[in-house]
Amino acid sequence: MAKAKAPVARKPRPVVSAATFKGAGKPLTQVQLRQTAALLGVELPALWAVMTVETKGCGFLVDRRPQILFERHVFRTRTGGKFDRAHPDLSNRVAGGYGATGANQYDRLVRAIALNRAAALESTSWGLGQVMGFNAVSTGFADVEAMVSAMSDSEDAQFGAMIAFINETDIAGYLKQGDWRSFAAAYNGPAFKKNQYDTKLSQASARFKVGPLPSVDIRAAQLYLTYLGYATGGVDGWFGKQTQNALIKFQKGKQAQQTGELDEQTLAALRQAASIA
Numbered sequence: 001m002a003k004a005k006a007p008v009a010r011k012p013r014p015v016v017s018a019a020t021f022k023g024a025g026k027p028l029t030q031v032q033l034r035q036t037a038a039l040l041g042v043e044l045p046a047l048w049a050v051m052t053v054e055t056k057g058c059g060f061l062v063d064r065r066p067q068i069l070f071e072r073h074v075f076r077t078r079t080g081g082k083f084d085r086a087h088p089d090l091s092n093r094v095a096g097g098y099g100a101t102g103a104n105q106y107d108r109l110v111r112a113i114a115l116n117r118a119a120a121l122e123s124t125s126w127g128l129g130q131v132m133g134f135n136a137v138s139t140g141f142a143d144v145e146a147m148v149s150a151m152s153d154s155e156d157a158q159f160g161a162m163i164a165f166i167n168e169t170d171i172a173g174y175l176k177q178g179d180w181r182s183f184a185a186a187y188n189g190p191a192f193k194k195n196q197y198d199t200k201l202s203q204a205s206a207r208f209k210v211g212p213l214p215s216v217d218i219r220a221a222q223l224y225l226t227y228l229g230y231a232t233g234g235v236d237g238w239f240g241k242q243t244q245n246a247l248i249k250f251q252k253g254k255q256a257q258q259t260g261e262l263d264e265q266t267l268a269a270l271r272q273a274a275s276i277a
Contacts, residue, residue: 021106023152025064025227027220028128032156036163042175045208050162050175050187051128053200057214058235059128059155061102062226066127066151066158070108072097074132075123079116087115095191118144126151129162139164178205214238221262224270225250 037044051057055067073095076084083091090112099108105124112120121144122133131139136147139161150157166172166187174183180201184192192198208214214237222232225246233242239262248260254269 020110021065021148021152023064023066023149024154025060025152025223026154026156027223028059028155028159028216029220030216032159033216036159040163040166040172040175042172043209044213045205046175046178048208048213049201049204051159052204052236053197054130054162055128056234057219057237058223059151059158060223063103064152064227065106066148067130068105068109068127069098069101069125069130070105070112070120071095071123071125071132074134075112075116075119078119078122078134083115087111090115121145121148127158127161128155129158129165131158131161131165135161135165135168138168178202180205217267218243218262221247221267221270224274227274228270 033044033047037047040047059067061067070090072090072092076091076093079091081091081093084093089097090108098105109120109124112123122136125132126148131147133144133147136142136144139147141147141150141161147161151161166175169186171183171186174180174186181198184198184201188195188197216237218239219235219237222235222237222243225232225243226235228250230246230249231242232246233240244260247262247266248258250270250273251258251260251266254273256266256269259266
């Protein structure tokens with residue numbers, strides 16, 4: 001009599017939660033910014049305009065998760081519409097239905113992952129340039145999982161993906177020419193008119209051309225302060241009153257001289273306090 005086979009042990013499915021996507025959250029560096037600008041042959045004001053308009057200038061939420069937007073119409077396409085009836089808020093032929101930004105987008109993403117992980121990640125736009133997950137391979141990543149991991153680690157990776165997408169779609173010329181209408185149509189799709197992306201990009205570029213440009217160091221400090229729970233008024237690279245007040249509070253908490261000035265020593269202390277290598 002044949003012996004009964006022992007049941008095959010199956011690995012438990014990993015629990016996916018909002019916290020799954022928290023990474024180091026490292027800020028954009030001057031090296032990456034200048035190298036990629038040189039690679040494209042595009043002036044810095046144009047790149048700052050794209051960053052400012054696409055994600056309000058920051059690639060991370062306050063809890064170090066990348067900025068994302070889950071696209072239900074893309075999820076429908078990538079899953080053949082099989083979830084339309086049961087989950088119309090996640091799978092729908094009509095774009096939209098985003099709800100609140102920030103944490104809410106991760107709540108939607110986690111629910112979609114429970115239905116189809118790869119399709120959910122591919123149906124989400126990630127980071128500083130809001131590059132869609134389905135562009136992972138064409139922007140230099142092994143797959144969407146590798147892309148998400150890199151996006152969670154640093155804005156340099158996010159920025160690099162944005163530049164790779166611009167290269168891949170051959171739209172750098174629009175940036176060089178200041179043809180914001182063509183750039184917006186290629187980068188954002190038909191919805192650019194509704195959201196006036198071309199107008200916003202043009203206005204931001206014109207402002208940055210007059211100068212000065214935002215400071216990468218100030219921007220990094222603002223991000224560190226945000227992670228540490230101080231209100232800076234945003235991560236935009238401008239040293240305003242709110243940023244200065246946040247910096248003074250940080251210095252006070254460290255029992256350091258309360259200068260309200262951002263020097264190299266203070267920036268290093270912020271980096272260390274935020275535990276970013």
